Amino acid sequence: MSSSSARFDRGHTDDLMTYLAASPSPYHAVANAGERLEKAGFRQVEETAAWDATSGGKYVVRGGAVIAWYVPEGAAPHTPFRIVGAHTDSPNLRVKPQPDTGAHGWRQVAVETYGGTLLNTWLDRDLGLAGRLTLRDGSHRLVNIDRPLLRVPQLAIHLDRQANDGLKLDRQRHMQPIWGLGDDVHEGDLIRFVADEAGLDSGEVAGWDLMVHSIEPPAYLGRDRELLAGPRMDNLMSVHAGVAALIAASASDRLDHIPVLAGFDHEENGSESDTGAQGPLLGNVLERSVLARGGGYEDKARAFAGTVCLSSDTGHAVHPNYAERHDPTHHPRANGGPILKVNVNQRYATDGSGRAVFAAACEKAGVPWQSFVSNNDMPCGTTIGPITAARHGIRTVDIGVAILSMHSARELCGADDPFLLANALTAFLTD
C-alpha cells in the first residue's frame, strides 16, 4: 500500500452504521465480521479439525468471539504476529432462564443487567430482542427481532418528584421490560414467541442467549453531521475497524509478520470466560498457527517475543458539561483522531515503547492522534490490553476512540474517528 495516503473515509463510517445496526449481540457481531472476511477470501477453520500449513486468510468463531489472521505465502513458523484486539460485547439487559413474568395485567420479561450499563439510558426506549438460540442438536440459530417489542417504562414525574434530583434505579425491581398485556402469563411464552419469529418450533429450542437492544438506527448528528450517534460503539467500532484493517493488510505483498484480529466476548464483566481475553482462545490460535506451519516450542517463543498487540477500545472524550472530571490538560476531542490510552498502574498496558509503535502507525497513515489519561482523583477503566499482555506475554499498547456517553444504550463519537482509527490500524497491520 502507499505509505501515507488515507485508505478509508466517510464510506467506512457509513459501513460501520450498517454493521452496528446488524449486530445487536456479540453473536451477530462475529457472524457479520465473518461475512465480511469471507467476501475478502478468508475461510473459517474449525477448532475441532486438523489445521494445515496453507497460507491465506483464516478465522475461528467461538460463541461471541472471533480470531482472524492472514498467513503470507511462505511465512516461517517463527514469524511474529501483529494483533488488533477488541471486544464484541456491550452492556445491556439479558433474558433470565425463566423469563415469563408480569404484574397487574402487564406482560414482562425477566432480565439481568450485563456489564456496567447506564441503567437510565434503557428507560422509555423502543427495544428489540436478539441473540442466539441453541437447538436440541447443538447447532445455533441467530435471531433478531428488530421491531418495537419491549420497553422499560420510567415512572411518571408525578409519582417520583425527586426524579430530577438523582434518579435511583433498582436493578431488580425497576429494569424489567414490559412486552405487552395479558394476565395469563405462562412459562415458555417468550421462548415460544422468539422461536416462532426465528421460524422454529419451540420444541427444538434447548437453550438461549438473548438480550435487548435499542431499535433506533445509528445516525449522523450535529450541524454539519460531524458526529455519529449509535448503539454498541464500545466496542464494535474497533471490531469493525479491525476487520477492515485486516482485510486491507491481507492485500499487501510485503508482510513480514502475520496480521491478526482478535474480537473477544465478555470484556464488560472482566473477560473471564472461554471466549473472553482471560481465556486461552487467542494463545491457542496463535500457537496452533505456529505448529501447523511445522514449528515447535522455540518457534512459538520466538514468534510471541516479536509480537505486538494494539488493543483498541473506546475512551472518554472531554465532556463539555463535566470538564472537571477529566485530566486538566489531556482533553481528547471528537474527530481528533485515535487516542493512546495511558495508565501507569497498568489499567492500560501502554508504555513509552508502545507509544512509539502507535505514533509510527499514525504517522505512516497520516492520521492525527491524541493522548488519554485519567484525572488522578477518578478511577480509571480497563480493557483487554493488560490481560493480553499478562496472559500471553505479548507487548501491548492500549488505544481507541474518544466517545461520549460510554455504556449508554446510545453513544456518541466523531464521524471521522472510525475511519481515522481504521487507517491507523491498517498501517500497523501492514507495516
Ligand code: ZN
Ligand atoms: Zn469497551
